[in-house]
Amino acid sequence: MKAIVWTKYGSPDGLHLQEVEKPTPKDNEILVKIRATTVTAGDCEMRRLQLPLMLSFPMRLYAGLIKPTRIPILGQELAGDVTAVGPNVTSFKIGDPVFGVTGFKFGAYAEYICLKANPNETQGALALKPANLSYEEAAAVPTAGFEALHFLRQAAVQPEQKVLVFGAGGSIGTFAVQLAHTFGAEVTAVDSAPKLAMLRALGADHVIDYAQQDFTQNGETYDVIIDVVGKKGFARRLKSLNPDGRYFLANAGLSHLLRDWWTSKTSGKKVVIGSSSQSKEDLLFLKDLIEAGKIKPVIDERRFSLAQIPEAHRYAETGRKIGNIAITVGTDDGSRTRRFDSFGG
Numbered sequence: 001m002k003a004i005v006w007t008k009y010g011s012p013d014g015l016h017l018q019e020v021e022k023p024t025p026k027d028n029e030i031l032v033k034i035r036a037t038t039v040t041a042g043d044c045e046m047r048r049l050q051l052p053l054m055l056s057f058p059m060r061l062y063a064g065l066i067k068p069t070r071i072p073i074l075g076q077e078l079a080g081d082v083t084a085v086g087p088n089v090t091s092f093k094i095g096d097p098v099f100g101v102t103g104f105k106f107g108a109y110a111e112y113i114c115l116k117a118n119p120n121e122t123q124g125a126l127a128l129k130p131a132n133l134s135y136e137e138a139a140a141v142p143t144a145g146f147e148a149l150h151f152l153r154q155a156a157v158q159p160e161q162k163v164l165v166f167g168a169g170g171s172i173g174t175f176a177v178q179l180a181h182t183f184g185a186e187v188t189a190v191d192s193a194p195k196l197a198m199l200r201a202l203g204a205d206h207v208i209d210y211a212q213q214d215f216t217q218n219g220e221t222y223d224v225i226i227d228v229v230g231k232k233g234f235a236r237r238l239k240s241l242n243p244d245g246r247y248f249l250a251n252a253g254l255s256h257l258l259r260d261w262w263t264s265k266t267s268g269k270k271v272v273i274g275s276s277s278q279s280k281e282d283l284l285f286l287k288d289l290i291e292a293g294k295i296k297p298v299i300d301e302r303r304f305s306l307a308q309i310p311e312a313h314r315y316a317e318t319g320r321k322i323g324n325i326a327i328t329v330g331t332d333d334g335s336r337t338r339r340f341d342s343f344g345g
């Protein structure tokens with residue numbers, strides 16, 4: 001089978017299309033013919049190994065000290081069809097369309113992957129694909145959907161609470177805006193100008209172009225701030241939180257950990273860091289919302305094939321992507337994928 005093999009940390013030049021051995025499922029595994037995968041900001045950070053200090057060393061230990069020898073193939077999200085099942089598998093059958101996430105195994109930048117039929121939370125999550133999504137759309141759901149859901153659940157968002165999403169137009173942000181809107185919150189979405197119309201269509205009540213306006217200077221305060229950007233200015237943004245508000249950080253560094261501790265000690269505000277787990281229950285929860293028409297993944301209009309994954313990584317790093325980058329694997333040309341501008345709001 002073909003796969004994008006990861007040979008070195010750093011630029012996308014370390015990603016190569018190669019012929020590798022097709023895997024065979026063990027007794028409790030299924031073989032999935034991958035029809036779509038994604039390139040996320042997280043994939044790019046992993047490739048560069050440019051992670052917060054507290055993560056980069058453990059990740060290097062896990063993946064390989066000098067080269068990523070223990071993770072030969074990157075990619076966490078996928079959608080595809082089950083083409084073989086191990087003898088102990090009862091939860092899936094050949095022909096089932098599935099979507100999910102591989103956990104720390106990675107390996108979704110390939111034509112086939114073997115996955116545990118009933119993984120634990122470090123081994124990913126897998127479920128039948130939502131009936132109303134293309135493979136490309138379905139592949140873009142799990143990791144960002146989990147993260148956004150995790151934040152909104154921890155915030156226990158109530159109807160009419162004010163939620164601000166900082167970096168709303170990317171993978172996590174587009175799910176966070178839709179979930180907050182679905183939970184009845186008044187949503188403010190902050191991102192660059194080309195993404196604001198899409199964010200309104202997803203349910204944002206207010207949109208702010210961060211190049212034109214600094215939301216910390218607009219006199220408003222919020223019950224919940226979801227920050228997926230995490231650049232400098234964090235202390236200023238914290239001031240826009242209500243006295244008992246919750247501030248969620250998707251990519252926290254050591255300074256944020258200290259700020260988390262200090263803020264919680266000295267005020268009613270709480271800074272929350274840490275990632276979601278990857279559970280089948282949450283995947284099914286997201287699937288139900290998708291099939292009920294309440295949320296849907298936003299896919300950038302630029303499409304890539306498996307061979308073009310290095311190019312997709314470069315594109316992800318331009319900052320121009322809208323929502324998620326989908327990769328079509330095999331013969332599916334993605335023609336059933338609708339763009340964000342067909343979203344009903």
Ligand SMILES: NC(=O)c1ccc[n+]([C@@H]2O[C@H](COP(=O)([O-])OP(=O)(O)OC[C@H]3O[C@@H](n4cnc5c(N)ncnc54)[C@H](OP(=O)(O)O)[C@@H]3O)[C@@H](O)[C@H]2O)c1
Pocket residue numbers: 040041042045142143144145147166167168169170171172173190191192210228229231250251275318319320321323
């Ligand atoms: N995706 C996941 O599942 C996941 C899970 C855990 C943690 N994380 C971490 O969370 C972070 C965000 O992930 P993501 O996948 O949502 O990233 P993403 O898709 O790249 O989205 C980030 C968004 O922030 C916007 N942005 C950049 N600078 C901004 C600024 N100064 N003010 C407001 N908006 C700004 C970007 O727009 P412009 O480029 O147009 O400026 C983009 O729309 C990453 O560090 C990632 O590692 C991600």
